[in-house]
Amino acid sequence: MEFQHFTTTSDDEGRRLDRVIKRMLPSSSLSALYRLIRKGLIRVDAARCNPDTVVHVGNDITIAVIDETLSDLRRTASDFQDPTMPQTGDDRSPCPFPVLFENSDLLFINKPSGVPVHGDGGLDRLIGQAESASRSLSFRSGPLHRLDKETSGVIAFSRSLHGAQWFSEGMQTHAFNKLYLGIVEGRLEEPERWEDRDEYGRPMITRILPISDGSGSLRNISLILYRIETGRKHQIRIQSSLRGYPLLGDARYGSKKGGPYYLHAGCLKFPEDRLEGLPPEITAPLPERFISLLRKDFPENVLALVQSKAVYCSENEELQ
Structure with missing residues (x-):
């Protein structure tokens, strides 16, 4: 089975796994996410986990690429930038207001x-x-x-x-x-x-x-x-x-x-x-x-x- 890998950053630190995953898989209900976690189709650092598992910086979250996760994973993968890659700019977004x-x-x-x-x-x-x-x-x-x-x-x-x-x-x-x-x-x-x-x-x-x-x-x-x-x-x-x-x-x-x-x-x-x-x-x-x-x-x-x-x-x- 194919898994997609994602690495947590400082802005994910201390959050529950189910809340992180809900952001990544918005099309899935919480009950569906709990089922995926329970079946081991979502893991943290390759280990089985619980919905209330607390994530930390640098954790490797893996999600099985199956029908019910595929569309959301494509979106998340396209949005997510590898935090280990060099950064450019000063981390500030253009703002149209003063x-x-x-x-x-x-x-x-x-x-x-x-x-x-x-x-x-x-x-x-x-x-x-x-x-x-x-x-x-x-x-x-x-x-x-x-x-x-x-x-x-x-x-x-x-x-x-x-x-x-x-x-x-x-x-x-x-x-x-x-x-x-x-x-x-x-x-x-x-x-x-x-x-x-x-x-x-x-x-x-x-x-x-x-x-x-x-x-x-x-x-x-x-x-x-x-x-x-x-x-x-x-x-x-x-x-x-x-x-x-x-x-x-x-x-x-x-x-x-x-x-x-x-x-x-x-x-x-x-x-x-x-x-x-x-x-x-x-x-x-x-x-x-x-x-x-x-x-x-x-x-x-x-x-x-x-x-x-x-x-x-x-x-x-x-x-x-």
């Missing part, structure tokens, strides 16, 4: 408004795989969190399994400070802590700090700095609307003005025990339409405050 920071573990871009994260025309399809991911049997690089289609700003992509695991854990434990700038209808005067429940009963917690009232033709508007403590779908949009301060342009949640709303994921702050080489914070410049409104309808110093990044400084204790 790159805020990139290393071998993580990529941060400034997402434009109007571009979805997933699906047709989404970032997950427009931003290529990391070179290391193309050498891995099971790891695929991609977006690590979500922003709504019309929300601009900082968004993170994995470049290695280590980076993906670290970032995902930080998001789950709320170890990062996620700061947004929004322009809302109405005027807020004092810092507030908003706590609500989403449609599933889960808490939505957001701290807000008013930065400035409008002073131009749109006087009844405010620039707000948000820090979200939870990350529910449409959280800022919903909570702003519930309190009578919908985001300007967010007709779905009560804005009187049509068009794209004004919400920008401006800054992502990391704890001291962050990944090596990662700066303390990643900030994203405002899109031009946001800048234009600040220049036209807010006091002169407001745009300078935002562009200097002082608006995100730790002295804003109300958000800490």
Whole structure:
């Protein structure tokens, strides 16, 4: 019987065999994969194994070339690059959007408004795989969190399994400070802590700090700095609307003005025990339409405050 051989890389390290194989043979059900493993048609270093066998760097995974594996094996073999072959380039994929920071573990871009994260025309399809991911049997690089289609700003992509695991854990434990700038209808005067429940009963917690009232033709508007403590779908949009301060342009949640709303994921702050080489914070410049409104309808110093990044400084204790 013919077997196809594959060598695991650092981005497969510590994963269960069944999860690695599922990536390689996506057309097969888990029950079919378990059957192949049980029959010895999938092996690790030529030895019989179990679905929960943990793989390590340099393991030789062999898969029998039979009818139910043939088509997937052809695809995997064409995608997989031998990790022992010399590498070229700096392990960075071309990106069609402004790159805020990139290393071998993580990529941060400034997402434009109007571009979805997933699906047709989404970032997950427009931003290529990391070179290391193309050498891995099971790891695929991609977006690590979500922003709504019309929300601009900082968004993170994995470049290695280590980076993906670290970032995902930080998001789950709320170890990062996620700061947004929004322009809302109405005027807020004092810092507030908003706590609500989403449609599933889960808490939505957001701290807000008013930065400035409008002073131009749109006087009844405010620039707000948000820090979200939870990350529910449409959280800022919903909570702003519930309190009578919908985001300007967010007709779905009560804005009187049509068009794209004004919400920008401006800054992502990391704890001291962050990944090596990662700066303390990643900030994203405002899109031009946001800048234009600040220049036209807010006091002169407001745009300078935002562009200097002082608006995100730790002295804003109300958000800490």
